Amino acid sequence: MEALEKAGSQGSFLIWAHPHWSGNTVADVLRHEFHGIEVYNHLCEIAYGKGNGAFHWDSVLEQQPDMLGLATDDNHFKEGFPPQVGGWIMVNAPELSPEAIMASIRKGNFYSSTGPDFKWIYIKKENRVVAETSPIVHARLIGPATKGKWKAKVDKRNMTKTNFRIPDDWAFARLEIEDAFGKKAWSNPLLNSKG
Structure with a gap:
């Protein structure tokens, strides 16, 4: 050490x-x-x-x-x-x-x-995270402890845009996306301006 x-x-x-x-x-x-x-x-x-x-x-x-x-x-x-x-x-x-x-x-x-790509990620007003990606079937906003949000295309069609609002009581969040092959990509921490 x-x-x-x-x-x-x-x-x-x-x-x-x-x-x-x-x-x-x-x-x-x-x-x-x-x-x-x-x-x-x-x-x-x-x-x-x-x-x-x-x-x-x-x-x-x-x-x-x-x-x-x-x-x-x-x-x-x-x-x-x-x-x-x-x-x-x-x-x-x-x-x-x-x-x-x-x-x-x-x-x-x-x-x-x-595997998957983030084309861009940004945070809009009111801590809304917006991302454009390569084709994916799952998008997750992962927060502290047990907190998180999920979006999916259950009909097996791909999505290429996603957005979530980071709740005011989250000190951080991170995006995780997953494609139809189970491959994932991760953003770095998105810090909450109100947390």
């Missing part, structure tokens, strides 16, 4: 990798001031069934509502670990340079995915 403290003091961007698989606790993350958490780790999912970090992310968001979520493939390119592309982030940066990309990541100006 000394290495984490040193890296943090030098301005490194700290990400809690594979939270389900690693067995670390939320207290560990909060103590070391991580900036992000893997909401999905593809290698841990296909190899061990422990790649979903959504529970851990939500637990951290209860106390640190600006914690960023990242999806990764976690390719190691080693024998016994076939290359798999299954998780990534899509960064909205003003230019294609390492500096601009890292600045956008630090600001949370990206989304994570295993």
Whole structure:
């Protein structure tokens, strides 16, 4: 843990990798001031069934509502670990340079995915979240504790737009979308201006 403290003091961007698989606790993350958490780790999912970090992310968001979520493939390119592309982030940066990309990541100006795309996400008046996406069948607004909202196309037709109102008593919310193949994408936390 000394290495984490040193890296943090030098301005490194700290990400809690594979939270389900690693067995670390939320207290560990909060103590070391991580900036992000893997909401999905593809290698841990296909190899061990422990790649979903959504529970851990939500637990951290209860106390640190600006914690960023990242999806990764976690390719190691080693024998016994076939290359798999299954998780990534899509960064909205003003230019294609390492500096601009890292600045956008630090600001949370990206989304994570295993398949679907967010074309855009914004918050309108009265904390209404509006998003345009690639074709999806489920959209969820996930909030603190047991709170959440859901929209679905039960007739199996795809939707490409969704909107939710973030309740005033939610300190944060995040969008999760799912396509017809069960692939998901996640927004970063949407902070409530009234929460």
